[in-house]
Amino acid sequence: MNSSSITPHVLRFIGMVAVQSLLLNQMTGSIGAYFNVLLYPLFILFLPLQMAAPYLILLGFAVGVAVDAFVPSWGIHAGAGAFSAFARGLALLPFAPKGGFSTKDSIFAPATMGWQTFLQGTALFMAMHLLWYFSFSYFSHLFALEIVKKTAAAWGLTMIFVALYAAMFNPKK
Amino acid sequence: MDDEHKVLRPSFSFIVPPMGKLLELLLRNGGFVTFLVVEVICFAMMVNFNTRQGEIWANTTGIFGGRALEKRQMASDYFNLYERADSLAHLVDSLQLRLSNARQVQVPIRDTFFLVSYDSLSRTDSTLRKTVRPQFQSVTARVIKNSVSGANNWLIINRGSSDGVKTDMAVLSPVGIVGIVRHVSPHFSLVMSVLHQQAKISAALPQQKNAFGSLTWDGGDPTVMTLRYIPQHFVVKENEPVVTSGYSLMFPQGHPVGKVYGTPKTDAENPYFLEIKVKLHQDMTTVRDVSVVQNLFQAEIDSLQLKIKANEQ
Numbered sequence: 001m002n003s004s005s006i007t008p009h010v011l012r013f014i015g016m017v018a019v020q021s022l023l024l025n026q027m028t029g030s031i032g033a034y035f036n037v038l039l040y041p042l043f044i045l046f047l048p049l050q051m052a053a054p055y056l057i058l059l060g061f062a063v064g065v066a067v068d069a070f071v072p073s074w075g076i077h078a079g080a081g082a083f084s085a086f087a088r089g090l091a092l093l094p095f096a097p098k099g100g101f102s103t104k105d106s107i108f109a110p111a112t113m114g115w116q117t118f119l120q121g122t123a124l125f126m127a128m129h130l131l132w133y134f135s136f137s138y139f140s141h142l143f144a145l146e147i148v149k150k151t152a153a154a155w156g157l158t159m160i161f162v163a164l165y166a167a168m169f170n171p172k173k
Numbered sequence: 174m175d176d177e178h179k180v181l182r183p184s185f186s187f188i189v190p191p192m193g194k195l196l197e198l199l200l201r202n203g204g205f206v207t208f209l210v211v212e213v214i215c216f217a218m219m220v221n222f223n224t225r226q227g228e229i230w231a232n233t234t235g236i237f238g239g240r241a242l243e244k245r246q247m248a249s250d251y252f253n254l255y256e257r258a259d260s261l262a263h264l265v266d267s268l269q270l271r272l273s274n275a276r277q278v279q280v281p282i283r284d285t286f287f288l289v290s291y292d293s294l295s296r297t298d299s300t301l302r303k304t305v306r307p308q309f310q311s312v313t314a315r316v317i318k319n320s321v322s323g324a325n326n327w328l329i330i331n332r333g334s335s336d337g338v339k340t341d342m343a344v345l346s347p348v349g350i351v352g353i354v355r356h357v358s359p360h361f362s363l364v365m366s367v368l369h370q371q372a373k374i375s376a377a378l379p380q381q382k383n384a385f386g387s388l389t390w391d392g393g394d395p396t397v398m399t400l401r402y403i404p405q406h407f408v409v410k411e412n413e414p415v416v417t418s419g420y421s422l423m424f425p426q427g428h429p430v431g432k433v434y435g436t437p438k439t440d441a442e443n444p445y446f447l448e449i450k451v452k453l454h455q456d457m458t459t460v461r462d463v464s465v466v467q468n469l470f471q472a473e474i475d476s477l478q479l480k481i482k483a484n485e486q
Contacts, residue, residue, distance in 0.1 A: 053204025061211045075218030076226070082215065086208040136219070137226065140233045142356045142363075 008171065009047060013063060016040040021070030024161075036154035037161050040067055040077070041129045044085050045108055045122060046171055049101040053086065060085025073137075080133035084125065087132075091125040111172045122162055123155075130154045224325070231320075232327050232363050242317050243331055260462050264347045309425050311464040312336055314344075316351075317361075321395045321458050326366040328352060332465060333360040343423040343466045349455025350374060350430055351463050353423060362465070368395050368457055376400055376430050376451070377418035381407045385418040388430065388451065395457050398431070400449040401440055407447070409437045415451045422471050429454050 020040045028035050044060045064081025068074050092101075092108055095117050101108075110118040134147045134154070220230040250257060314336075318329040332338050334357045344351040344364050353372065356363040365372055368390050377385040386402035400415060413433040419426025434452035441448070468474075 054207040057204055057207045057211055061215070064215075072222075073219075074222035075215040075220075076223070079212055079215030079219065082208060082211040086204055136215075138229065139226070140229050142233070142358070143229075 005048075009043070012043050012046060012171070013066070016043045017063065017066040017070070020067050025067075025071060034150060034153045035157065036130075036150060037157045038126075038130060038133065038154065039158065039161055039165065040064075041081070041084050041126060042122075042162065042165060044081060044088060045125055047085075048106060049092075049108060053089065056085040056088065057082050058085075076133065076137045079136045080129055083132045083136075084129040087128050088125060091128055092121050094124075095121040107171065109171045110166050111170055118166065119159075119163065123159060126158050126162065127151070127155050130158065228323075228325060228327065232329065242329075246315075246317055257461070260347075264462055308470060309466050309468055310337075311345075311466040312338065314338075314362075314463050314465055316460055316463060319457070319460065320366070321368055324392055325370055326368040326395075326457075327355075328364040328366055328460075330362050330364055330463060330465070331360070333357050333362050335359045337467075338362045338465050339467065341423060341471075343421075343425075345424070345428055345464050345466055346455045346460055346462065347464075348429060349453055350417065350424065350428065351455060351457070351460055354465060366457065367398065367453075374424060374430075375418040375421040376415050378403065378407070378409060378413055378433075379416055379427070380413050381409060383418065385420060386446075386449075388415075396453055397434055398451045398453060400451050401443070401446060403437075403447045403449060405439065405445060405447060409433055409447060409449055411436060422468050422474055423466075425466060425468075431455075 016039060020038070024037045024039060027037070040063055043063050044056070047056055047059060060081035060083075061078050062081075064076075064078035067077040067081075071077070095108075095113065106112065108118065108121060113121070130151045131147070134150050138147055219226045221227065312332055314330040314332040316328050317331050318327075320326045320328070328344075328351070330338075330344070338354060338357050340354055340357060342354045344354060350367055352364040352366045352369070354362050355365045367374065367388075370390060370392065372390060374388045375385055376388040377383045381403070384403050384407050386400045388398050388400050390398045403409065411433055415430045415432060417424040417426060417428040417430060431451040431453040434450040437447045437449040439448065440446045
């Protein structure tokens with residue numbers, strides 16, 4: 001991985017953390033507890049498909065910690081980020097071509113996978129991330145209904161923002 | 174592995190040898206080990222650095238360990254029989270007083286006594302069972318876990334949904350107020366203590382024509398709460414009794430709370446009202462035997478309040 005291929009990921013890391021912390025989390029505070037949009041998992045989704053799992057998990061942890069630092073909610077986004085990085089391979093498995101992803105498919109994006117596959121894969125990935133995030137933040141069966149309701153509401157809202165982001169920036173690498 | 178499917182593995186040779194080797198060893202042992210290590214770190218961060226998650230963790234482990242705690246409590250009870258007898262004597266005194274006013278009957282159900290309060294004014298003839306209108310129903314319980322040192326404190330009691338306990342029921346001791354049920358499991362309930370900064374209880378001053386205000390805990394001394402929203406024109410004296418107003422619907426009217434502590438002063442945030450310190454009758458550090466109280470008319474009154482809101486919109 002050379003410096004030119006790292007640059008988009010670094011910029012995405014900074015941009016996602018800034019948008020999440022300074023805009024989306026503030027909207028939750030002013031609109032209501034059920035308005036949750038988590039856009040930063042896209043940083044994990046857009047990491048190279050060939051990246052080894054341990055590095056992916058550490059980067060997922062890093063982006064989560066960065067978001068946690070602004071809230072502050074130490075460990076909650078970090079745990080969810082690490083989980084999403086670990087589970088990304090599983091979420092995208094149904095959408096991989098025969099023989100698996102190759103280096104030609106640099107990232108999982110509309111430009112490389114097509115819009116339909118991208119949205120289906122991202123929907124599953126985001127559902128897993130959000131379910132883990134809310135389960136991790138409550139971690140008690142007493143809040144099971146609250147977790148399901150918040151996950152469902154956040155998933156719908158997040159997918160709207162994902163589609164807008166992909167349409168605006170159309171990432172290719 | 175061909176070039177197309179090779180996996181990207183950054184090198185850690187730039188890190189000093191021992192740490193670099195440890196990191197490489199961890200990373201080469203696959204994603205699952207890394208995932209587990211990272212999640213354990215995150216979990217530890219979460220329960221140690223976030224107040225809300227720390228409380229949920231402490232109380233969840235408390236509920237799951239409730240049975241073990243109860244067994245341990247039974248053993249320690251044996252050595253504290255004198256104090257227990259004293260506490261139960263107070264409870265009996267309190268119940269006898271209420272019985273003498275003919276406002277309660279005891280209905281034994283399974284191993285629990287449900288105490289049913291009746292509004293004596295609702296009687297229309299001398300046949301009690303035909304005419305009484307139950308207002309409050311209560312079940313006795315014992316505190317098996319308690320905290321008083323945090324900014325937001327919780328208790329666990331040994332009665333749950335299988336004993337008829339529901340959320341938003343008031344928890345009282347014979348001498349004072351204890352808290353509000355927030356979550357229930359089949360055999361235990363999690364109670365938000367009055368020593369919780371979100372707890373607001375409507376309390377009244379019976380010697381001031383039942384002037385009422387809101388009782389909250391500002392942290393610090395666990396024996397003192399603050400009564401606000403009593404207008405300035407009331408001349409409130411030290412040691413005046415403070416009781417529940419009954420306006421919160423959860424707590425029965427007139428249950429003892431405490432007494433006025435020190436001289437009331439003007440509320441700095443709202444100068445039209447007094448800020449009154451209240452010394453609690455119930456020492457929250459020693460609370461043991463409690464009653465969980467349900468207002469049987471709460472749903473009916475709530476539905477009326479909804480109509481008021483609908484009319485105002």
